[in-house]
């Protein structure tokens with residue numbers, strides 16, 4: 325298959341691009357490197373020394389003998405360039421990861437809120453609009469988030485894969501009709517809100533233009549290396565640890581490695597869904613190799629392998645490493661405790677063999693963090709974004 329990976333320089337996009345290339349697909353990356361610019365804005369850098377994208381791609385050519393061309397096209401603002409690329413390349417599929425993906429960054433200031441909405445919503449809409457205008461039948465595969473369902477109590481219900489079966493009264497009030505509707509959204513940040521808006525864009529273009537779309541509602545990703553990024557130091561993946569882009573489990577593992585207390589926001593009763601980066605990569609290839617038919621509704625799959633309470637993860641890392649646990653005020657406006665029972669069967673039925681949290685893999689992440697501990701700026705560990713002004 326020919327596959328364009330939008331956001332192919334990012335934490336998920338880089339290992340996904342390498343994996344698809346290693347599987348023999350023809351991969352083209354689209355990325356403006358705006359994520360690297362955000363690091364400069366925040367005065368932080370990936371804990372791992374990621375190479376410039378040109379160097380990464382040259383290293384991949386040397387290691388695998390395969391080329392991955394790269395185009396610096398801004399999905400949100402360079403519509404004509406995006407359209408021209410689609411017309412020229414005629415990809416079988418487009419993977420869409422080119423969004424601002426940090427909830428704390430999206431809440432930093434009015435400027436960051438507006439940037440996140442402008443970037444994410446326009447990027448998604450431009451891509452869908454351009455696929456239709458180009459006249460090609462590309463399968464669009466997007467990574468969304470489990471956060472679109474919200475992190476409320478759930479009231480004892482199970483979160484389905486995208487669609488909720490409901491009964492509605494008939495117009496004459498005499499009977500009830502069964503329907504399947506998009507699961508109601510409950511965003512917990514501006515970032516999550518953009519992913520909810522993405523869902524509506526997919527719904528519309530699928531209904532109106534018969535676009536083939538898979539939306540992967542992903543959990544929090546942990547880990548750093550995959551089979552391909554391990555092949556050469558120059559292929560190393562990004563490792564975010566700062567208060568904006570660092571994700572919870574990787575932050576705990578890295579904090580333990582550099583001798584920093586594990587920063588638990590609030591009580592730590594928040595439950596989140598998790599997935600290892602190697603499974604992210606595998607899920608993408610499964611989704612691409614099993615596309616929906618034309619005319620099929622948007623395929624929504626929950627891309628997660630397990631759920632955990634934040635405090636339980638902190639206790640587990642503490643037991644492994646002896647690190648202290650520090651409870652800090654929670655900057656987020658969220659329930660102090662939630663459940664997250666969710667169905668995640670589809671990717672397993674397509675062939676995913678889930679990687680679960682296990683000491684060996686956790687030790688590997690700690691090892692990577694220890695190797696690059698000298699690159700850590702501890703002043704960047706706290707989360708300084710606030711959800712509300714009061």
Ligand SMILES: NC(=O)c1ccc[n+]([C@@H]2O[C@H](COP(=O)([O-])OP(=O)(O)OC[C@H]3O[C@@H](n4cnc5c(N)ncnc54)[C@H](O)[C@@H]3O)[C@@H](O)[C@H]2O)c1
Nearest residue numbers: 331333334335336356357358359398399422423425467545
């Ligand atoms: N990392 C996680 O834990 C996680 C969890 C759930 C969902 N996701 C989703 O997966 C996707 C990828 O996440 P990630 O962690 O790799 O993020 P990332 O920030 O590391 O990568 C995103 C990439 O997209 C590029 N980009 C952003 N806007 C662009 C634009 N307008 N035009 C061109 N390029 C643009 C960035 O430069 C970056 O390289 C995101 O959509 C994110 O919401 C990530």
